Amino acid sequence: xxxxxxxxxxxxxxxxxxxxxxxxxxxxxxxxxxxxxxxxxxxxxxxxxxxxxxxxxxxxxxxxxxxxxxxxxxxxxxxxxxxxxxxxxxxxxxxxxxxxxxxxxxxxxxxxxxxxxxxxxxxxxxxxxxxxxxxxxxxxxxxxxxxxxxxxxxxxxxxxxxxxxxxxxxxxxxxxxxxxxxxxxxxxxxxxxx
Amino acid sequence: xxxxxxxxxxxxxxxxxxxxxxxxxxxxxxxxxxxxxxxxxxxxxxxxxxxxxxxxxxxxxxxxxxxxxxxxxxxxxxxxxxxxxxxxxxxxxxxxxxxxxxxxxxxxxxxxxxxxxxxxxxxxxxxxxxxxxxxxxxxxxxxxxxxxxxxxxxxxxxxxxxxxxxxxxxxxxxxxxxxxxxxxxxxxxxxxxxxxxxxxxxxxxxxxxxxxxxxxxxxxxxxxxxxxxxxxxxxxxxxxxxxxxxxxxxxxxxxxxxxxxxxxxxxxxxxxxxxxxxxxxxxxxxxxxxxxxxxxxxxxxxxxxxxxxxxxxxxxxxxxxxxxxxxxxxxxxxxxxxxxxxxxxxxxxxxxxxxxxxxxxxxxxxxxxxxxxxxxxxxxxxxxxxxxxxxxxxxxxxxxxxxxxxxxxxxxxxxxxxxxxx
Numbered sequence: 168x169x170x171x172x173x174x175x176x177x178x179x180x181x182x183x184x185x186x187x188x189x190x191x192x193x194x195x196x197x198x199x200x201x202x203x204x205x206x207x208x209x210x211x212x213x214x215x216x217x218x219x220x221x222x223x224x225x226x227x228x229x230x231x232x233x234x235x236x237x238x239x240x241x242x243x244x245x246x247x248x249x250x251x252x253x254x255x256x257x258x259x260x261x262x263x264x265x266x267x268x269x270x271x272x273x274x275x276x277x278x279x280x281x282x283x284x285x286x287x288x289x290x291x292x293x294x295x296x297x298x299x300x301x302x303x304x305x306x307x308x309x310x311x312x313x314x315x316x317x318x319x320x321x322x323x324x325x326x327x328x329x330x331x332x333x334x335x336x337x338x339x340x341x342x343x344x345x346x347x348x349x350x351x352x353x354x355x356x357x358x359x360x361x
Numbered sequence: 362x363x364x365x366x367x368x369x370x371x372x373x374x375x376x377x378x379x380x381x382x383x384x385x386x387x388x389x390x391x392x393x394x395x396x397x398x399x400x401x402x403x404x405x406x407x408x409x410x411x412x413x414x415x416x417x418x419x420x421x422x423x424x425x426x427x428x429x430x431x432x433x434x435x436x437x438x439x440x441x442x443x444x445x446x447x448x449x450x451x452x453x454x455x456x457x458x459x460x461x462x463x464x465x466x467x468x469x470x471x472x473x474x475x476x477x478x479x480x481x482x483x484x485x486x487x488x489x490x491x492x493x494x495x496x497x498x499x500x501x502x503x504x505x506x507x508x509x510x511x512x513x514x515x516x517x518x519x520x521x522x523x524x525x526x527x528x529x530x531x532x533x534x535x536x537x538x539x540x541x542x543x544x545x546x547x548x549x550x551x552x553x554x555x556x557x558x559x560x561x562x563x564x565x566x567x568x569x570x571x572x573x574x575x576x577x578x579x580x581x582x583x584x585x586x587x588x589x590x591x592x593x594x595x596x597x598x599x600x601x602x603x604x605x606x607x608x609x610x611x612x613x614x615x616x617x618x619x620x621x622x623x624x625x626x627x628x629x630x631x632x633x634x635x636x637x638x639x640x641x642x643x644x645x646x647x648x649x650x651x652x653x654x655x656x657x658x659x660x661x662x663x664x665x666x667x668x669x670x671x672x673x674x675x676x677x678x679x680x681x682x683x684x685x686x687x688x689x690x691x692x693x694x695x696x697x698x699x700x701x702x703x704x705x706x707x708x709x710x711x712x713x714x715x716x717x718x719x720x721x722x723x724x725x726x727x728x729x730x731x732x733x734x735x736x737x738x739x740x741x742x743x744x745x746x747x748x749x750x751x752x753x754x755x756x757x758x759x760x761x762x763x764x765x766x767x768x769x770x771x772x773x774x775x776x777x778x779x780x781x782x783x
Binding site: 195196198199206213245247249 | 567613617618619620621654679680681682683684697698699700701704706707
């Protein structure tokens with residue numbers, strides 16, 4: 168066992184959005200067992216928090232768990248120390264991506280495409296989003312991906328959940344972009360209040 | 362009630378549990394006039410409901426009996442059951458207190474012959490056993506009730522049923538004309554020893570208390586283990602009355618939780634360990650699991666923790682359980698959590714689950730509230746600037762019986778000082 172190194176914990180407390188909330192964790196484990204995705208996670212939220220304290224930078228920022236959170240809020244509602252677990256997990260995911268860790272490539276990819284589309288037209292066009300998402304890895308991967316979901320796509324179409332024509336931009340797209348730009352700028356300053 | 366003469370040299374003790382009885386006795390035995398009021402129809406409070414004390418595992422009744430005897434022989438103490446404080450005004454050395462007495466419908470002629478219970482056909486959930494069994498609407502609160510006198514529930518007092526009980530009584534002890542009475546007391550100091558309520562476990566939704574029959578609380582298990590409880594001391598599952606092979610204790614069910622009680626209730630770790638010994642004594646093959654965040658066995662109480670750990674059939678698992686689901690057919694309960702020592706997911710089945718619920722202090726509930734200081738959780742604190750009303754026992758902090766007795770003795774001394782200062 169190496170000596171105790173608090174530098175990563177300090178890095179998280181100071182730089183990750185909501186990172187200092189981790190200090191409140193008393194390691195009860197209620198988040199882990201409340202999480203619908205805990206069985207898919209390599210580390211439960213509780214384990215992530217204790218790994219941060221233990222200085223395991225690579226293990227934390229490379230963990231699938233920090234990008235698997237679906238914001239269901241069960242852990243956050245139950246946390247006896249009122250830690251905003253979801254914000255912490257998203258903060259860690261963002262921090263990981265900024266520092267060239269890509270714990271889940273497809274999740275990061277989807278998130279990026281989703282954000283791009285919101286910025287471009289102010290709303291989500293499922294057809295366009297899934298096309299861009301599936302083809303991000305090349306044409307062959309794209310066709311494979313689309314075929315895998317063709318059944319769902321067809322049924323959504325038959326139930327009129329997908330419109331045949333492309334979605335148009337929202338009316339106030341210029342104002343929305345201004346807001347998003349400003350939010351991005353505030354985040355750059357470390358403001359977690361965005 | 363015009364016969365109650367008190368002066369500003371008298372002390373009022375509110376609450377007839379172990380803390381209140383102790384404060385009243387200590388002050389009376391030091392020569393002061395004491396009036397004690399108790400909300401229930403009997404004295405003894407929560408202690409009367411316990412099966413055994415930790416760590417000595419002895420019955421609480423003997424201690425209570427000794428105190429009741431001290432009360433009986435001391436003319437300085439007067440006590441009222443079914444009595445509540447309605448208002449408090451004034452200041453240290455000079456309080457006016459309004460007391461309300463609810464009708465008992467049974468007077469001092471009662472010999473506890475039980476004829477009224479025999480003829481009464483109306484049944485109620487038994488409050489002494491947390492509704493786990495039924496009692497008749499004319500009843501003795503419990504076997505060792507002090508004062509040893511029956512009570513009639515107000516729901517039948519004005520009915521034919523009440524009249525039937527009245528007619529059955531050979532001693533003229535049932536008085537259906539009793540009504541609520543009010544009287545005022547003048548006292549110099551007040552000891553508030555109103556005790557505590559178990560935290561409402563149904564508020565911790567993911568444990569299913571109130572929905573799953575075999576999820577019970579620690580105070581309920583205490584009654585199940587008691588010889589004068591609903592099962593005469595046999596620990597049986599509420600759903601089907603069967604014996605148990607696996608029992609789980611869930612610690613901090615509401616305590617140490619910002620969404621419920623942010624504080625540690627202090628006694629639940631020891632209480633669950635004590636209750637684990639009840640189960641092990643009755644069922645040599647039963648496996649007991651205690652799920653905890655941290656075990657808080659302070660000071661010499663750690664010896665008890667060590668002793669319980671030596672039992673191979675009692676397992677301590679570090680985990681806050683996050684979910685309970687019930688098998689509707691068998692009534693078995695599946696617990697989910699994360700073992701925070703090993704990181705493994707827990708999915709275990711149990712016959713019975715006991716929630717270690719915490720303590721909520723019974724605050725001073727008169728309006729307007731007198732000049733006292735409380736902490737952020739509602740526990741009374743001591744502020745020399747606000748002398749005159751003193752908390753004793755669990756209204757000051759969640760604590761065990763031995764500490765409550767010490768605290769009540771201290772409160773009695775403070776109350777005497779408030780009078781002596783005059």
